[in-house]
Amino acid sequence: MGDESMGDVFFESIRGGLIVSCQALEDEPLHGSDTMAKMALAADQGGAVCIRANSVQDIAAIKKATKLPIIGIIKREYEDSEIYITPTLREVRELMEAGVDVIALDATGRQRPGGEKLEELVAFMKGHGQKVMADISTIEEALYAESIGVSCISTTLSGYTPYSPQQIDPDFNLLQEAVRRIRIPVIAEGRINTPEQAANSLKLGAHAVVVGSAITRPKLITERFADAIRGVRKGQVH
Numbered sequence: 475m476g477d478e479s480m481g482d483v484f485f486e487s488i489r490g491g492l493i494v495s496c497q498a499l500e501d502e503p504l505h506g507s508d509t510m511a512k513m514a515l516a517a518d519q520g521g522a523v524c525i526r527a528n529s530v531q532d533i534a535a536i537k538k539a540t541k542l543p544i545i546g547i548i549k550r551e552y553e554d555s556e557i558y559i560t561p562t563l564r565e566v567r568e569l570m571e572a573g574v575d576v577i578a579l580d581a582t583g584r585q586r587p588g589g590e591k592l593e594e595l596v597a598f599m600k601g602h603g604q605k606v607m608a609d610i611s612t613i614e615e616a617l618y619a620e621s622i623g624v625s626c627i628s629t630t631l632s633g634y635t636p637y638s639p640q641q642i643d644p645d646f647n648l649l650q651e652a653v654r655r656i657r658i659p660v661i662a663e664g665r666i667n668t669p670e671q672a673a674n675s676l677k678l679g680a681h682a683v684v685v686g687s688a689i690t691r692p693k694l695i696t697e698r699f700a701d702a703i704r705g706v707r708k709g710q711v712h
């Protein structure tokens with residue numbers, strides 16, 4: 475592990491712990507800061523060590539509901555880029571103003587809106603003493619993010635770039651390779667849908683685990699159950 479995170483209060487506080495991502499976009503039934511604050515409180519009471527949250531409004535509401543540290547993002551779409559997780563300096567500034575323990579941003583190699591550069595965003599945040607989580611989709615992106623000074627990496631975007639493995643399960647291969655080759659903390663994130671997968675992530679060396687949909691997206695959870703039972707009793711005679 476790199477020098478910055480060694481002994482760092484935030485990274486020590488989340489070591490081996492569960493980070494719950496509390497997010498609902500405008501088109502989701504649970505959208506709304508009050509609801510996200512309640513989700514965060516439930517996560518806190520359930521044993522989470524940190525919350526990952528989207529938008530200045532949600533972050534402000536969550537801060538009132540719990541004292542847990544926050545990894546903040548702003549999802550915003552731009553016409554000239556595929557990147558939507560904290561894409562530009564505008565979102566970085568908004569998050570710094572809101573005040574979060576860590577800012578997470580897309581650290582894939584893709585073109586950013588307005589031609590902005592990942593290195594410049596990271597340098598800006600580090601220059602202001604802001605911790606940075608790099609959301610990556612491949613080992614090359616993880617290595618590059620580490621080389622430009624991010625505080626930790628997360629496997630968030632594996633499966634969400636066209637050049638990373640498209641799979642239903644979490645990308646444990648990427649996690650393992652990152653743990654082997656990266657010195658800063660490696661966070662497991664993305665499609666961790668069962669307690670066993672979360673525990674396995676830590677066994678494979680993840681510093682902490684982020685779980686979102688499986689805890690905070692009831693529509694998706696319902697769909698999984700509905701899909702699993704669909705047709706099971708069809709044709710049965712009672």
Ligand SMILES: CC(=O)N[C@H](C=O)[C@@H](O)[C@H](O)[C@H](O)COP(=O)(O)O
Binds near residue numbers: 495497634664685687
């Ligand atoms: C790809 C992307 O946009 N991921 C987002 C990142 O903040 C969230 O929508 C995910 O819920 C989060 O990464 C946790 O993952 P999962 O919900 O699979 O546990």
